[in-house]
Amino acid sequence: MPELSSKSSGSESVYDLLVCGGGIFGVSVAYEAAKRGLKVCLVEKNDFGAATSANSLKTIHGGLRYLQCFDVKYSFISAMARRDWLRFSPELVRPLRCVIPTTRKLGKSRLMVGGGLAFYNLLTSWRNRDMPAEALIPRAGLRSLNAFTECAENLDNHGVTGAALWYDAQAVNTERLLITLLMQARQAGADVRNYCEVEAVRKDPSQGSFLCQLNEVTRGGIRTQIRASYFADCSARGQFSQSHFGASEPVSYVQAVNVVVAKALVKNAVGLSMKDESGASRLMFMSPWRKGFCLIGTWYFDTDRTTVSPSTLKDIVAQVNSAFDVPKIVPEDIVHVHVGHLPADQAKLRHSGADASLLKHARIQSLEAHDPRLAGAYRIVGTKWTLARYEASIFLNRLAKDHGLSIGPTTFNQRRAEVAQIRALEGLRGLGLSERQLAYIKQYFLAAGEKILALCEQEPDLLEAVPGEVDCIRGLVRYAIEFEAVCSLEDLIVRRMPFGNAQSPKNETLRYCAQVLFRHLGQPLTDEDLMVEQEKLRNFYLKTKPF
Ligand SMILES: Cc1cc2nc3c(=O)[nH]c(=O)nc-3n(C[C@H](O)[C@H](O)[C@H](O)COP(=O)(O)OP(=O)(O)OC[C@H]3O[C@@H](n4cnc5c(N)ncnc54)[C@H](O)[C@@H]3O)c2cc1C
Structure with missing residues (x-):
């Protein structure tokens, strides 16, 4: 030390x-x-x-899953946490419609699942009190087989008797x-x-x-x-x-993996039974995410690696396809692999495998x-x-x-204070931004509205769109670089700008961001530098090479 x-x-x-x-x-x-x-x-x-934290499936759980193991306390806490996030940022967190199939097996039968949903409705009856309209959470309930088959085309509905429907929430951009x-x-x-x-x-x-x-x-x-x-x-x-x-x-910990597919495969989040090579099946979730993407996961492995091998990705693709009557994806459809590590119980990890060992x-x-x-x-x-x-x-x-400290009251589950930045949006509207550009700022950068307005008033060029991204004005890139502690192109593209969050942006967008960032850092940008940055990002998104 x-x-x-x-x-x-x-x-x-x-x-x-x-x-x-x-x-x-x-x-x-x-x-x-x-x-x-x-x-x-x-x-x-x-x-x-x-x-x-950058690798989650983006689900803000409403707690229903805890009821499966009769954990009523955490079911309640999780529903409170969902309400808290929806209050904290209704722009970045949205209710997410979720469906799982019911079957003839006792644990997944309409009787058992229906009972669980009714109890859940009762347990969370307060969930919509004082909530903004866009954050309201409908009741959970049983639905017909159609509600399951309508989630996606060609779903394998063998043995499915109907559907259970409830709402979690999704963080659009964690x-x-x-x-x-x-x-x-x-x-x-x-x-x-x-x-x-x-x-x-x-x-x-x-x-x-x-x-x-x-x-x-x-x-x-x-x-x-x-x-x-x-x-x-x-x-x-x-x-x-x-x-x-x-x-x-x-x-101890286990590796947890999701994949992002550049295809809108499902209309709402759906739990599907997927089979691995040995024929064993597990419930996996597929969620629609942003425009044209689907998040699928989560797979758990007993390894501390931060990458996944191409053969693991092939297995994942085969498992996803096993939930459909016809294959839906090929490895090339995967545009981003999420890899993170989750805490696990050491003894269970040794005896019961990665899934069962999660804390x-x-x-x-x-x-x-x-x-x-x-x-x-x-x-x-x-x-x-x-x-x-x-x-x-x-x-x-x-x-x-x-x-024995005397500190202020908690912020958890408190109502959001009036956001002064809403006024800044009006200012930006006055500068001539389109409704779509304003909606983009409101969704992703609301809390920074005043700073963005000040930058754009000083430099009207910043009102122009970022090359390749009509809804995103240049002022947002500039704001992120100046105020959000950006140190590398990956920080900027992947974790500050929404257009790089799911997959690599267009070349002209990347070049523009690199130029602005390198200028800010006082470094020249050559074509060679840009190629190196592109390669780094490729490895970042696909996680198949060590980093
Ligand atoms: C594939 C996957 C799917 C998931 N899906 C969901 C989901 O849908 N919903 C959900 O609620 N949760 C989900 N999770 C779980 C959730 O993502 C994690 O519980 C959460 O992100 C853990 O956050 P953390 O802050 O503890 O860890 P981290 O995000 O790992 O943060 C720890 C930080 O500490 C830093 N650090 C370490 N050592 C030092 C040091 N010496 N000095 C300074 N910094 C240090 C690290 O660099 C790191 O950034 C998922 C996780 C994974 C991997």
């Missing part, structure tokens, strides 16, 4: 809370802590939200949702840094605070030291505390139990994107209780 000096350098920054990891859990903790009055520093070693939360944390006073690694943390007994060494990768590896009264390890699966403090209870609930642990000198340090192991804001509120309540 690098040496950390207890002597204050005078210029050392001091915080209430250091959050290690800028995935959805770390960002949610930073937002909640900043809004509740703590001085927070959030540190992410790569780009914000670029790890597992990356923009995470960045929106992050920018609001920053507005509330949080210091947020990407490409900055927490290298070492040690308790300084003389002052009772944590001394933390950070390595600022983008500033040539400059090492800085900060102090924080409390430390939250949100590095996914608690990997930081495991390697630095040797924290007890190691958490069901998040863990929030004080490291004091492991080492009394670590009082004030916690690790947060998250399991679902959906529950990140809920778990963040639970963590802050616990921190306040454990240390």
